[in-house]
Structure formats: C-alpha cells, structure tokens
Amino acid sequence: MVKVSVVIPVYNVENYLRDCLDSIVNQTLEDIEIICIDDGSPDNSIDILNEYAAKDPRMTVVRQENGGHAVATNRGMDMATGKYLFLMDSDDILELNALEDSYKKAEEKNVDFVLFKAINYDHPNDRYYETEVYSMDKIAKCVGENVFSHEDIGDLMFEASVTPWSKLYNRKFIMDNNIRFPEGLIFEDNVFFYKALFCAKRIYFLKEFLFIRRWYATSSTTAGDLRFLNSIDVINLMIKVFKEFDQYERYKKHLLNRKVSLGIMRYNKIKEQFKETYYQALRDDFLLILKDSVYYNDLISNVNYSNKKIFQQVIISETHEEFDLLRKAYAQDMDNEDEKKILFRDLLTYEFTNFSETPEEYKPAYFNQIKSKFTQLIDDPNLYNQIFRYLNYRNKKVFERVMIADNYEEYKLIKKAYDETQRVHYFKNLIQRKTREYKHAKKQADELLNSNSWKITEPLRR
Numbered sequence: 001m002v003k004v005s006v007v008i009p010v011y012n013v014e015n016y017l018r019d020c021l022d023s024i025v026n027q028t029l030e031d032i033e034i035i036c037i038d039d040g041s042p043d044n045s046i047d048i049l050n051e052y053a054a055k056d057p058r059m060t061v062v063r064q065e066n067g068g069h070a071v072a073t074n075r076g077m078d079m080a081t082g083k084y085l086f087l088m089d090s091d092d093i094l095e096l097n098a099l100e101d102s103y104k105k106a107e108e109k110n111v112d113f114v115l116f117k118a119i120n121y122d123h124p125n126d127r128y129y130e131t132e133v134y135s136m137d138k139i140a141k142c143v144g145e146n147v148f149s150h151e152d153i154g155d156l157m158f159e160a161s162v163t164p165w166s167k168l169y170n171r172k173f174i175m176d177n178n179i180r181f182p183e184g185l186i187f188e189d190n191v192f193f194y195k196a197l198f199c200a201k202r203i204y205f206l207k208e209f210l211f212i213r214r215w216y217a218t219s220s221t222t223a224g225d226l227r228f229l230n231s232i233d234v235i236n237l238m239i240k241v242f243k244e245f246d247q248y249e250r251y252k253k254h255l256l257n258r259k260v261s262l263g264i265m266r267y268n269k270i271k272e273q274f275k276e277t278y279y280q281a282l283r284d285d286f287l288l289i290l291k292d293s294v295y296y297n298d299l300i301s302n303v304n305y306s307n308k309k310i311f312q313q314v315i316i317s318e319t320h321e322e323f324d325l326l327r328k329a330y331a332q333d334m335d336n337e338d339e340k341k342i343l344f345r346d347l348l349t350y351e352f353t354n355f356s357e358t359p360e361e362y363k364p365a366y367f368n369q370i371k372s373k374f375t376q377l378i379d380d381p382n383l384y385n386q387i388f389r390y391l392n393y394r395n396k397k398v399f400e401r402v403m404i405a406d407n408y409e410e411y412k413l414i415k416k417a418y419d420e421t422q423r424v425h426y427f428k429n430l431i432q433r434k435t436r437e438y439k440h441a442k443k444q445a446d447e448l449l450n451s452n453s454w455k456i457t458e459p460l461r462r
Contacts (some may be wrong), residue, residue, distance in 0.1 A: 003082060005032070009039055009089075010038045010049060011069070013090045018048060027099045029100035032082065037064060038045045038061065067183070084098060085170070093211075093370070094143060103208050112170050114167065149202065235258065236259075283317070363408055
C-alpha cells in the first residue's frame with residue numbers, strides 16, 4: 001500500500017497546471033500515487049497531464065466527460081489505494097515537504113486527519129498574504145499540540161478552512177463514513193468538511209504553511225456567474241449535515257445567520273446580468289421557510305437585527321430591482337436614531353450572549369475572536385462614536401473591559417474587580433437609601449405622635 005494517494009481533478013487550467021504538477025511529483029515523500037481526473041477540459045490540460053504521466057509511473061490520467069469538480073474528485077477517491085488521501089486543486093501549489101510532514105504527523109498521532117495552514121497568492125499582482133480563514137490562528141491557540149475533535153473547539157469550527165487541500169485524510173476513515181462531495185455544485189467543500197469533522201474522533205493541527213492558494217478573477221468561486229446559485233443549495237445541505245449529527249440546535253444561531261448573510265453576500269458579488277435569476281432563487285428559498293413554522297420561528301428567534309431585516313425585505317420584494325430600492329431606502333432610514341440604537345444594541349448583545357453561553361474551556365478563544373471584531377469596529381472613529389452613543393451602560397462596560405484586557409484571564413480579573421466595586425457601591429447606596437427612608441419615616445411618626453389625633457383620651461386598662 002502506498003503511503004499517500006493524491007487526487008487532482010483538472011478542468012481548463014493549462015496556464016497553472018505545470019506549477020501544480022511540479023509541486024506534486026517533486027514531493028520529498030516519494031511513496032505516493034497521483035490520480036489525475038481530466039473533467040473534459042477544452043484546453044490543453046490533457047496534453048500536459050499525459051506529458052507528465054509519460055515521465056512518472058506513479059501518475060495515472062483518466063479523461064471523462066465534463067461532470068464537475070465533485071464528480072471528478074469522487075471518482076479519483078474511488079480509485080485511490082493509499083493509506084492517506086490528499087485532494088489537490090489543479091491551479092494551486094503544494095509545498096514540497098507537505099506530504100512527508102503531514103504523513104509523519106498523522107502516523108505519530110494516529111488521527112483521522114491532519115489540518116495545516118495555507119497562504120494566499122494573488123496571481124495578478126504577484127504577492128503573498130495571510131488570511132485568518134487559511135491561517136486558522138484562533139484554532140491553533142485553542143488546541144495547541146493536543147489531538148482534538150469538534151467537541152473541543154465548539155464555535156471555533158466555523159473559523160476553520162473547509163477546503164480539502166488543507167488536510168491529509170486517513171482514506172479508510174473517509175470511505176468507512178461514506179464522506180463524499182455533493183455532485184453538480186461549487187462551494188461543495190463545506191458539506192464534505194463538516195461531515196468529516198463530525199465523524200472524526202482524532203484531529204491534529206500541524207501549524208505549518210504547507211499550501212499556496214492561487215487567487216485569480218476567473219476561478220469558479222470568484223467568477224460571479226450563475227454557479228453562485230449553488231451557494232443556496234450548499235448552505236441547506238450544511239444545515240442538513242448538522243441535523244444528521246444532532247448539532248443543529250447547538251449551532252443554529254450561527255447557521256441561520258450564515259444562511260441569510262451568505263445569501264446576500266453572493267447576491268452583492270454576482271454579476272449584474274445574473275442578479276435577477278439569483279434573487280428569485282434566493283427569494284424562493286426564503287419563502288419555503290415561511291411554510292415551515294418551526295424553521296421560521298428558529299430563524300426569526302436566532303438571526304440578528306440586520307439579517308432579520310434582509311430576510312423580510314427579500315420576502316416582500318418581487319424583483320431584485322425592488323429589493324435594491326428597498327435596501328437603499330432602508331439604508332437612508334438607518335440615519336434614524338432608533339434604528340441605529342437597535343442595530344448596535346443587537347450587535348453587541350449577540351456577541352455577549354454567545355460569549356456568556358460558551359463553555360469555560362472555549363472562552364479564551366472566543367474572547368480573542370470578539371476582541372478582534374471590536375478592534376475592527378473602533379478603527380472607524382465614526383462607528384466608534386456611534387457604538388458609545390447607542391449602547392446601554394451595562395454593554396458599554398462589557399465592551400470597555402474586552403478592549404482593555406489583553407486576554408481572557410485578564411478580562412476575568414478586570415470583571416471581578418468591577419463586580420466587587422459594583423457590590424460596594426450597591427450596598428453603600430442601599431444603606432444611604434434605607435437611612436433616608438428611616439429618617440423620613442421617623443419624622444412622619446414624630447409629627448403624628450405630636451398631633452391631636454394621636455392623644456390618648458381614656459386611661460389604659462391593665
């Protein structure tokens with residue numbers, strides 16, 4: 001049995017394919033098989049694949065009619081024979097030590113999969129840059145060197161990269177749990193990842209940058225074409241996975257907020273000529289929620305103020321033009337003081353409630369998450385002034401404590417000191433109030449006793 005099977009679905013990437021293949025065939029781990037599934041590429045990709053296969057006996061090339069990324073990847077997984085499985089994107093680059101380092105760690109830790117970091121490469125501008133979604137520093141700080149599962153990271157699972165190329169999977173684990181990519185969709189990585197995450201008992205985070213993700217405007221996830229419709233189906237499939245593993249109730253607040261915000265984010269990014277088609281699909285999806293009273297109540301009870309407004313505006317608008325006009329009018333109305341007050345109050349309340357309900361072992365990581373969000377808010381002086389204008393006293397104090405503290409332990413110390421001070425003030429004010437009430441009552445009693453109505457006209461009987 002070979003150590004690692006590398007599966008590479010290929011479609012129309014002749015400009016980047018050589019970089020990808022060079023990074024695979026020259027891996028320091030030599031005991032690998034390379035399975036390339038050409039998904040009916042109309043360009044010269046198949047010729048490049050055959051050229052490399054002629055030089056490297058570890059490489060197998062299969063050509064099929066175009067069926068999509070998921071179909072090609074699933075076929076490659078079915079052909080794989082290695083102990084571990086690595087799923088490569090044909091327009092990206094793998095560091096030459098990636099398979100060896102992740103394989104050794106998977107063997108050492110006996111895990112279902114190894115997770116590692118990736119760095120972005122902006123191809124048009126020839127520059128590299130990090131992003132949290134691929135660096136996953138919050139998860140790294142939470143798990144340290146420990147083997148973990150989804151139970152150990154809680155809400156931080158939503159900070160993980162869902163892409164298959166930042167993991168080395170145990171192939172038996174994938175096959176035994178029938179973990180597959182939903183076919184005919186893009187953004188399908190989400191469904192595959194969360195099923196794998198919930199099935200996994202042992203995961204290890206190898207804190208090295210082992211993958212280079214190439215960004216360019218015509219990639220499927222940035223093209224802004226009708227494939228963006230798939231994101232509506234994908235979030236619904238994600239929710240289905242969470243329900244399948246009895247995780248929906250725990251995470252429905254995050255999932256339902258993501259459902260609305262992701263829907264509108266794709267709408268904002270899709271090209272103008274596709275907006276009406278996308279909008280009608282989004283509206284149809286939201287209208288289905290109205291027919292399910294439990295689902296509807298879940299959504300209305302859990303999404304934040306902004307997402308609730310978006311949901312309502314999509315429902316009542318017949319066309320995307322009408323929706324855009326409604327959003328524009330609403331944005332102007334947001335100058336209304338009451339609307340702003342509600343928005344900022346809900347924003348902070350949502351975070352503080354999640355924070356308070358988070359188990360103690362996850363709070364340090366969650367603290368870092370909300371501190372990062374609040375830091376971004378105060379980078380805008382106007383927004384910062386609005387926050388402090390519209391927050392109530394209690395939330396304002398919580399916000400201040402988060403910003404002052406460098407970490408969760410310091411936050412707890414500041415909160416404890418604040419709570420003790422508040423208790424002192426409370427009892428001091430209580431004593432002062434009771435003293436005033438006593439003096440007032442004594443004065444009233446003295447006045448009554450000295451009045452004629454209180455004089456005793458008959459002798460007391462023993």
